[in-house]
Amino acid sequence: MRLPRMGLGCMNLSHAYGIPPSPEDGLAVLREALDAGVTHLDTATLYGSGRNEELVGRALQGRRDEVVLASKGGLEILNGTRSLDGRPDTLRRQVDASLRRLGVDRIDLYYLHRWDRTVPIGDSVGALAEAMAAGKIGAIGLSEVSVARLREAQQVAPIAAVQNEYSLWTRNAELGMLAETREAGIALVAFSPVGRGFLSDSVGDPGALAEKDIRRPMPRFQGENWAANARLLPAWRALAAEAGCTPAQLALAWLLSRGDHVAPIPGTTSADHARENQATLALSVDAALIERAGELINHRTVTGPRYAPQATREVDAETFEDAT
Secondary structure: OOOOOOEOOHHHHHHHHHHHOHHHHHHHHHHHHHOOOOEEEEOOOHHHHHHHHHHHHHHOOOOOHHHHEEEEEEEEEEEEEEEEEEOOHHHHHHHHHHHHHOOOOEEEEEEEOOOOOOOOHHHHHHHHHHHOOOOOOEEEEEEOOHHHHHHHHOOOOOOOOEEEEOOOEEHHHOOHHHHHHHHHHHEEEEOOOOOOHHHOOOOHHHHHHOOOOOOOHHHHOOHHHHHHHOOOOHHHHHHHHHOOHHHHHHHHHHOOOOOOOOEEEOOOOOOHHHHHHHHHHHOOHHHHHHHHHHHOOOOOOOOOOOOOOHOOOOOOOOOHHHHH
């Protein structure tokens, strides 16, 4: 599946990163992003317990044909608790609910948000294949999966996209998924492409993050790990200045250099940042400088695992811990 080279991850507008903007402000961000040329919006059942899909649906009124619309199922909030459920009946219900909330009759790309290890992935993908045959979704994606799981799923139905975390500071995709998707003609959608704000130099003091910000329990933002990672920032800022762009743009330019099939989806609550991210597509950054960026920030120079143990158990993607 050929996706736009730059998309917008919509999660931040309703979920996960502290206190989200008001629905009115979030709607304004989405509309301004569309005006700036964003043509790929990514949302999910989980985000804001469905409120994010409703917000995206409002933004798309009268503009549906302008974008590739992606959503996800398999994760949701039930009775205030995060639920991972990949059973076919659950996914059928969630696809229909996503269509209602988005106010559309077809979602271009629908992901299994996480693999439910209690359900064979073929069963989950089979339910999405039914939705595709019924015209409810245009293509099937998987998120946070390994190469082995991707290959298993492909035995059941074509997989158009894999959405895994990928950035300078999270290189797990380079343990096989980057090459596998390239060879199979599958889009690799890179979420958290600016390292959850680290690579955009926007975190400052992690201790000042909002109480419910998902970065608080992440090891890279804690204690000695953060102190070690923060020591990378002066050189990172200098490299972006040398490139004549912002730190976020350099991080995105590096990702775009990984292959034509790689599509970052940075998230933001700022229309200005959405425009800045989109403008990366017009930048020309010297290849030698791109290489230096990769040498400065990578899995050897970044300190700490990306997730705490509980979140790690939900992820099927390859890890450097398993590779050693």
